[in-house]
Amino acid sequence: MEMQPYDPKVIEPKWQKKWEEAHAFEAESDHAKPKFYGLIEFPYPSGNGLHVGHPRSNTAMDIIARKRRMQGYNVLFPIGWDAFGLPTENYAIKNNVHPAAVTQKNIDHFREQLKKIGFSFDYSREVNTTDPDYYKWTQWIFLKLFEHGMVFRDKTLVNYCPSCKVVLSNEDSQGGKCDICHGDVVQLPKDVWYLRITKYADRLLQGLDIVDYPENIKQQQINWIGKSTGAFVRFPIAGADESLEIYTTRPDTLFGVTFMVMAPEHPLIDKYAGRITNMDAIRAYREECAKKTEFERTQLVKDKTGLCIEGLRGVNPLTGREVPIFISDYVMMGYGTGAIMAVPAHDQRDWEFARKFGIEIIQVIKGGDIEKEAYTGDGEMINSGFLNGYTNKKDSINRVLEEIEKKGIGRAGVQYKMKDWAFNRQRYWGEPIPLIHCPHCGVVAVPYEELPLRLPDVEDFQPGTDGKSPLAHIDSFVNCTCPKCGAPAQRETDTMPQWAGSSWYFLRYCDPHNDTAFASREELDYWMPVDWYNGGMEHVTRHLLYSRFWHKFLYDIGEVGCPEPYMKRTAQGMILGTDGEKMSKSRGNVINPDEIIDEIGADAFRLYEMFMGAFDQAIPWSTNGAKGCRRFLDRVWRLQEMLVPGDGYSEGLNCLMHETVKKVSLDYEAMKFNTAIAAMMTLVNEMYAAGSVTMGEMRTLLLLLNPVAPHITEEMWERCGFEGTMVRQSWPTWDEAAMVRSEIEIAVQVCGKVRGRIHVPADMTKEQAEAELPAREDVQKLLGGKTVVKAIYVPGRLLNLVAR
RNA sequence: GCCGGAGUGGCGGAAUGGCAGACGCGGCGGAUUCAAAAUCCGUUGGCAGCGAUGUCGUGCGGGUUCAAGUCCCGCCUUCGGCACCA
Numbered sequence: 001m002e003m004q005p006y007d008p009k010v011i012e013p014k015w016q017k018k019w020e021e022a023h024a025f026e027a028e029s030d031h032a033k034p035k036f037y038g039l040i041e042f043p044y045p046s047g048n049g050l051h052v053g054h055p056r057s058n059t060a061m062d063i064i065a066r067k068r069r070m071q072g073y074n075v076l077f078p079i080g081w082d083a084f085g086l087p088t089e090n091y092a093i094k095n096n097v098h099p100a101a102v103t104q105k106n107i108d109h110f111r112e113q114l115k116k117i118g119f120s121f122d123y124s125r126e127v128n129t130t131d132p133d134y135y136k137w138t139q140w141i142f143l144k145l146f147e148h149g150m151v152f153r154d155k156t157l158v159n160y161c162p163s164c165k166v167v168l169s170n171e172d173s174q175g176g177k178c179d180i181c182h183g184d185v186v187q188l189p190k191d192v193w194y195l196r197i198t199k200y201a202d203r204l205l206q207g208l209d210i211v212d213y214p215e216n217i218k219q220q221q222i223n224w225i226g227k228s229t230g231a232f233v234r235f236p237i238a239g240a241d242e243s244l245e246i247y248t249t250r251p252d253t254l255f256g257v258t259f260m261v262m263a264p265e266h267p268l269i270d271k272y273a274g275r276i277t278n279m280d281a282i283r284a285y286r287e288e289c290a291k292k293t294e295f296e297r298t299q300l301v302k303d304k305t306g307l308c309i310e311g312l313r314g315v316n317p318l319t320g321r322e323v324p325i326f327i328s329d330y331v332m333m334g335y336g337t338g339a340i341m342a343v344p345a346h347d348q349r350d351w352e353f354a355r356k357f358g359i360e361i362i363q364v365i366k367g368g369d370i371e372k373e374a375y376t377g378d379g380e381m382i383n384s385g386f387l388n389g390y391t392n393k394k395d396s397i398n399r400v401l402e403e404i405e406k407k408g409i410g411r412a413g414v415q416y417k418m419k420d421w422a423f424n425r426q427r428y429w430g431e432p433i434p435l436i437h438c439p440h441c442g443v444v445a446v447p448y449e450e451l452p453l454r455l456p457d458v459e460d461f462q463p464g465t466d467g468k469s470p471l472a473h474i475d476s477f478v479n480c481t482c483p484k485c486g487a488p489a490q491r492e493t494d495t496m497p498q499w500a501g502s503s504w505y506f507l508r509y510c511d512p513h514n515d516t517a518f519a520s521r522e523e524l525d526y527w528m529p530v531d532w533y534n535g536g537m538e539h540v541t542r543h544l545l546y547s548r549f550w551h552k553f554l555y556d557i558g559e560v561g562c563p564e565p566y567m568k569r570t571a572q573g574m575i576l577g578t579d580g581e582k583m584s585k586s587r588g589n590v591i592n593p594d595e596i597i598d599e600i601g602a603d604a605f606r607l608y609e610m611f612m613g614a615f616d617q618a619i620p621w622s623t624n625g626a627k628g629c630r631r632f633l634d635r636v637w638r639l640q641e642m643l644v645p646g647d648g649y650s651e652g653l654n655c656l657m658h659e660t661v662k663k664v665s666l667d668y669e670a671m672k673f674n675t676a677i678a679a680m681m682t683l684v685n686e687m688y689a690a691g692s693v694t695m696g697e698m699r700t701l702l703l704l705l706n707p708v709a710p711h712i713t714e715e716m717w718e719r720c721g722f723e724g725t726m727v728r729q730s731w732p733t734w735d736e737a738a739m740v741r742s743e744i745e746i747a748v749q750v751c752g753k754v755r756g757r758i759h760v761p762a763d764m765t766k767e768q769a770e771a772e773l774p775a776r777e778d779v780q781k782l783l784g785g786k787t788v789v790k791a792i793y794v795p796g797r798l799l800n801l802v803a804r
Numbered sequence: 805g806c807c808g809g810a811g812u813g814g815c816g817g818a819a820u821g822g823c824a825g826a827c828g829c830g831g832c833g834g835a836u837u838c839a840a841a842a843u844c845c846g847u848u849g850g851c852a853g854c855g856a857u858g859u860c861g862u863g864c865g866g867g868u869u870c871a872a873g874u875c876c877c878g879c880c881u882u883c884g885g886c887a888c889c890a
Contacts, residue, residue, distance in 0.1 A: 174886075216808045216885090223807060223886060230890080248890060261890090304888080330888045340890045348805090349888055417889055537884080611828070613816055617809085618883080622816065624829050632828085634843090675818070678827035685827090688844095747823040752871050754823050792870055797822050802870050 006637035008601025011715040016118055018714075024727045025065075025077065025120040031526045033074040038065045039506055039566070041535035041543070042080040042127070044498075045106035047091055050113040051583065052591050052609070052621065053536075057572045059606045060615060060671060061534050062119045063707035067668055069120075070703070070731040076527055077120055078509040080127035081107050085498040086164060086180050089429035093461050099429040103130055113594065117602045118710050120727075125512045129501030134508065135431045136452030137518035138500050141550065143434055143445050144557060150196045151423070153443070157265065157333065158422055160188045165463040167192055169422040169497065171224075171542045179542075187290075190467075193433065193494070194420040197549045201225050201416045204548055212568040214616070217540050224541040226417025231401060233410035235260060235314040235341065237272075238322055244268060244314055247336030247415055251404065252396040255384035256343040256364035258354065260314045260325045261306065263333040264289040269309065277310040282327060289329045304330050304353045317409040318385070318400075328353065336415055348374040421546070423497060428461045428470040430495030438482035438489040447483050453491075469493045502543050503550040506530050506565060518559075525561050533566040536574075544569070570671055573617040575609070580620045591621050603709035604630035610673035610708055633712055635684055636705065639693050640719065646694035653697060654738055656686055661734040664704045673708070680705055695720065700732045747798040748782050754798075755782040762796070769793035774801060 019025065040061045043054055065077040083103045092099040107128065114121065127134055145151050159168040161178035167190055172179040197204075205225055208218045231251040234243035244260065262269060264286045273279050285307050306328030313322045330349055331340050344354035345363040351374035354361055361370055364384045368375025381387040381396055386403065390396040404410040424433060434446035434453045446453050456477040461470050471477055471493040482489040504518070510527040511519035535544075544566075551565040576582060577589025584590065596605050608629040613619040649657045660683045667676035683701065687693050693701075698720055706713040706726050714726050744762045747754050758778050760769065770791040773779055779799070786803035793799050 219808055220885060226886090226889065228889075246890080250890080328888095330890090332889070335889050342890085347890070349890075352888095415889075417886090541885085608828095611816095619816070622829065625816065628828050631843095638843090674816095675827080678818075681827055745823095749823080749871075752869095757823080790870065792822090794822050794871095798871090800822080800870055 003638070003641055006634050006712065008603060008711065012116070012118065012602050012711045015711045015714045016115055018725070019118075019120070019727070020115075020123075022725070022727075023124070024725070025069075025075075026122045026124050027076040027078075028074045030074060031522075034072070035076065035527060035531075036065070036068040036073040037076045037506075037527050037530045037532075038068070039078070039509075039530045039533045041533075041539065042082050042502070042505060043110060044082045044085060044087075045103065045110045046087055047102070047106055049106075049109055050593050052575045052593050052596075053572075054114075055117055055593060055606065056575055056609045056615075057534050057536070058114070058117070058119050059609055059708070060570075060572060060673065061532070062606075063610070063668055063673065064532060065120055066707040066710065066727075067731060069727060070706075070729055072730070076125075076509065077122060078125045078127075078512075079114065079119070079121035079123065080125075080505055080509070081110070081129065082498070082502050082505070083107065083128055083130040084430045084496075084501055086166075086427065086429070089427060089461055092429070098457075099461065100130065103128075116597060117593070117606065120710070125509050127505055127508050127512055129431075129505065130429075132452040132454050133515065135501065137508065138431050138496065138504070139434045139446075139451050139453055140448065140518060141504060141554065142431075142496070142500070143448060143451075144559075145195060145553060146435070146445050148553070148557060150199070150553060152194050152196065152420075153191060154194055155189060155191045157187045158190045158192050159185045160190065161185055164427075165467070166425045166427055167422055170419045171421075171545070172497070174541070192422050193424040193492075195423050195549075197421045197546070198416055198418060200549050200552055201227065201418055203552055204545065207548065207552070207564050211564050211566060213566075214569070214571065217537070217544070217569060217571065220540045221545060224418060224545065227414060228416075229412070229414050231404060231410055232337065232413045233317065233341065233404060235317060235323075238313040238315050240272070240275075242268075244325070244339055245337045245410075246339045246341045247413065248341055250343065250346065250397075251400045251410075252381070252384075252387065252390075252393060253343040253346050253364055254316065254318050254341070254400060255387065256345050256362045257316050257321075257323060257341045258344060258360045258362055259323050259342045259350075261328050261331045261340050261342055261350075261353070262309070262325060263331040263338040264327055264329050265333040266327070266338045268339075269327065272312055275311045278307070281307060282309060285327060292329070304328060304349070304356060306330070306353065306357070308357070317407065318403070324359070326353070326357070334419060335417065344374065345370045346374055346376055348376070350374065421549075423500075424492075424494035425497050426463055426467060426469045426494055428455070428458065428463075428495065430497065431455075431500055432471065433492045433494055433496060435492040436480060436482060436489050437492065438485065438487060440487050441482055441484045441489075444482055444484050444489070450483075455495075469495060471495070499543055499546045503547040504554070506533075506547075507551075507554075507560065521559075521561070528560060529562045529564060530566045532568045532570070534570045534572060537571045540571075570616070572615055573613075573619060575612075576618055576620040578621050578623065596626060600626055600630035601633070601711075603712045604633050607633065607677065607708050611677045613674060615671045615673055632681055632684070633709060635688070636701070636709075637712065637716065639684065639687060639698065639701075640716065642687070642691065642693045643698060643720070644692045644694055647696045647699075648694065649697055649700075650690065650692070650694050652690055653683075653686060655741060656683060657697060657700060658734040658736075658738045661700060661704065661732050662739070665731070665734070668707065677708065702726070703729060703732050744796060746796070748779060749798055749800040750783060750786070750803055752800060758799075764793075764795070766793050766795060769795075769799065773799055 038061045040057050065075050068075050088099050088102050092102050159173035161168055163181050163183040164178060173185040176185050178185050228249050230249035232245055232247050234245045236243045306326045309325045309327055312325050314325050315322055342350040344350040344361045362383055363370050365379045366382055367377050367379035378393050381390040387396050401412050432453045432455055436444045438444050456474050458470055458474055463470055478490050480489055480491055507519050511523035514520055554560045555563050579589050581587055608626040611629055660679050663679040664676045702713045702717050717726050741762055743759050745757050745759055748756050748758055770793045774788045774791050783803055788801050788803050790802040
């Protein structure tokens, strides 16, 4: 009988429908079972539809989730939509439609695309951040943060994107570029709502010790948090009743201070404007600095600019020595105290500044050549009063800190590069911030029972030129009464950033339909923490940090039971265009997943995305490579023609079967999908070489391949007449004993070079082999008359003969 | 400048210190076909040789070792992240 050819267009929809009807992938309510919570970053449903990067991340977790089900776990593998955000809002403005309508359309399109790839998501737990039933709880958590003093308003210099017309957090403006439109960000003084993430800086660092993240992700977070230890020291201002406080990591160099520097925006300058004799020049310099873009300020580091503040002098609190105070934009207002003590002998930036302005350089640590550059190494302390003779940096820092505290001129302290999270956006398509401005009571929280505070319908989503959110123009939204005193009051009109909804969505998945809590504690305690979270590297210093922060806060107020949300994090590499460049519309190198699936089927598409290279590395797309994966599935399909009876493994394939089960099982766990698939390809090649496949061999092969290629394996499972569907079969096991061969082939090296191969008994010991093998005839032949000095036998591998 | 990766055939990439190049793509030869596609079989790192075989080969220069793609020291190139962070 002629066998039907492999036709994914028929079998893929067939099985997708069957799975859906059987609710095959819905998490079970049975809390007695061991659980596995696998998570992928929920997508932003953009108008462009799915790109080939989504399936790479999703397939990887899908493989793990499917394997876990077969291992007997109760698996939660959810999906949802991170749907607030500017691209949708901008599209809505441009096309004159409501963002909610755009969002719904995009979500429907995404869901349809994901279903076509056969991911084993639990669609019954879908969440959507723009759904009022969801953002009610985003607002609820915000109010909890507010209640606990974690929300504050401050007028400071903030990152502002003139093109998107929004204030951005530090995380959203890395490198001085807007994260949304990639345009230049400017610094403006603005009144902004902040979340006190810096209060959690230390905890966010410590938490990294108990989680399983790749080292580079940990490092990036550590660098972003940027903790440094040092000291705050007050330098009295000569002739005034006030001090200029500085932060330094090198208090041991206090005796080498020859000047001080303030940031251009430092408030003390205005306070003493009357005493400063060159205030006009100072004002001119400040204006010059304000005009510089982030790029100019950071890239032109070679040439330091600045100006001496005439009429203000600082006094070194340890030596009594008077030093000049400068203003310069190499000191930032946003870090430390906005002022520094300058030690040109031992800090390269101070050294360059001193050289330019002809300031004295006093060496206090022996070493280097301070005529050429600052010496930042260790050495014996000199010119440093009570510190003279100290040779250990730690000791001298401890000694000087002791002295500073004794004299009451400062204290030890820490600083972080991370800043508080600028949290409000002047845009429409986000969660309304549930706060009310009352003329009598100040800022008042919207009562919990009034949540969700819904987004009002508006005609015009365009942000105002006045820097206000579109909501500010809706009187019916803005005007309200104060919940405290009943007086007429006004609502906050800014919305939350896109990162708000994604900071806790993994909690909602645990209990997505709960309308009395964001999730019940019982469900949270069962499912949390997330066992395995896969996503992209671009979220390491944004979403990953923000959500850890929210989670730790919820933990502190007793709402969740675990201190870290994600036990294990992995990250996939980016898929590049066939030209090796990042995919982009403008380059015209975008691969459309729909077209690939249409051509080779979803299973081959999944297979190729996992096979193309190391999972965590960037990799260019290869059209032929993808076809090769389809070819492999065709070969698997045709194995049906070679089926012979037998539940076990045939003698010739027995070893390889066990080896492959082991290899594939371990490689999936390590996300080494490429080598797992290679092992299955080798097995299939050997089956062809053998000319027949037993039922038992077929069964195992289908089980191993199922997580990667679920449709074809289900279809073949059915055609082979195996029981049930594959979803809840048991994962195959291997037997180490079965993998031992009686005789093995090893390489023979002479002086480290391979000269030939011989067969030896597998159970030969090292001693035995080294004593007996050199004398063997086939070994002697390879020696070419040389005399063996030493023999080294590596069991199962090789024999190396050192010979003369 | 700092932090973290990566440099291996024509290409994507494999290799607990132990036979470099698994697996796939591409190429070449053959079978099948009227022909092509598809499929199947064989072959495929460079150089020399009809051949067995020899020889050179994992970015560069040293080193450790019986044995180095892998470990150590010193560089180069490249990608990603941060960056005047006191």
